[in-house]
Amino acid sequence: MKIKAIVTLKEGVLDPQGKAIQQTLNGMNFSEVNQIRQGKYFDIEVNIEDEKKAKAKVEEMCKKLLANLVIEDYKIL
Amino acid sequence: MKSSVIIFPGSNCDRDMDVALKKFGFKNQMVWHNDTKIPKSDLIVLPGGFSYGDYLRCGSIAAKSKIIKSIIEFANSGGLLLGICNGFQILTETGLLPGILQQNKHQKFICKNVYVKVNNKENKYFRNIKKEILELHIAHNDGNY
Numbered sequence: 001m002k003i004k005a006i007v008t009l010k011e012g013v014l015d016p017q018g019k020a021i022q023q024t025l026n027g028m029n030f031s032e033v034n035q036i037r038q039g040k041y042f043d044i045e046v047n048i049e050d051e052k053k054a055k056a057k058v059e060e061m062c063k064k065l066l067a068n069l070v071i072e073d074y075k076i077l
Numbered sequence: 078m079k080s081s082v083i084i085f086p087g088s089n090c091d092r093d094m095d096v097a098l099k100k101f102g103f104k105n106q107m108v109w110h111n112d113t114k115i116p117k118s119d120l121i122v123l124p125g126g127f128s129y130g131d132y133l134r135c136g137s138i139a140a141k142s143k144i145i146k147s148i149i150e151f152a153n154s155g156g157l158l159l160g161i162c163n164g165f166q167i168l169t170e171t172g173l174l175p176g177i178l179q180q181n182k183h184q185k186f187i188c189k190n191v192y193v194k195v196n197n198k199e200n201k202y203f204r205n206i207k208k209e210i211l212e213l214h215i216a217h218n219d220g221n222y
Binding site: 013014016017020040065066068070071 | 133134137141170176177179180181182183184221
């Protein structure tokens with residue numbers, strides 16, 4: 001089955017890419033954009049049928065590799 | 078003195094390190110990241126470059142290489158370890174050093190000489206250095222510690 005996970009920068013951690021994207025959008029007349037935070041999305045296909053077990057496994061992956069918990073948070077969707 | 082330089086896919090300053098170490102009298106060996114053992118060394122160097130194309134986070138994939146376990150053991154037993162640029166990013170990702178190197182504040186690649194003061198003369202890395210101020214070269218996109 002497929003498990004989706006997103007990794008985002010923790011609140012308060014500087015995101016220069018997000019800032020650059022926001023400024024560009026503002027420059028393109030999207031004046032309504034106040035802030036953009038860029039993150040990562042993972043589509044993970046695992047050979048586990050049980051959803052609970054699969055999510056637990058993905059959580060382990062997030063903790064060990066996909067996210068660096070010093071600056072990032074993860075969310076399993 | 079013996080040294081080892083670890084090569085990861087995407088390392089690009091490994092051979093420069095080899096030349097520099099030999100110039101200073103080291104008997105240097107190159108070690109591939111997929112090896113599990115490091116030859117007897119006084120110093121291990123993780124060179125700069127773009128290991129695994131900086132995928133995921135700089136140094137994060139290289140930090141899971143087979144050789145890393147031996148490097149951690151070497152460091153914990155008091156061995157001298159030097160990480161330059163991407164090598165330093167790899168060391169933070171292994172958890173040997175606390176914290177992480179984030180992207181530079183204004184999305185700028187910084188390439189210049191910086192001056193650092195030696196605050197701890199007892200430290201074995203600096204014990205034999207007479208200079209109080211060191212001039213070091215930096216070149217990085219993710220150096221915001």
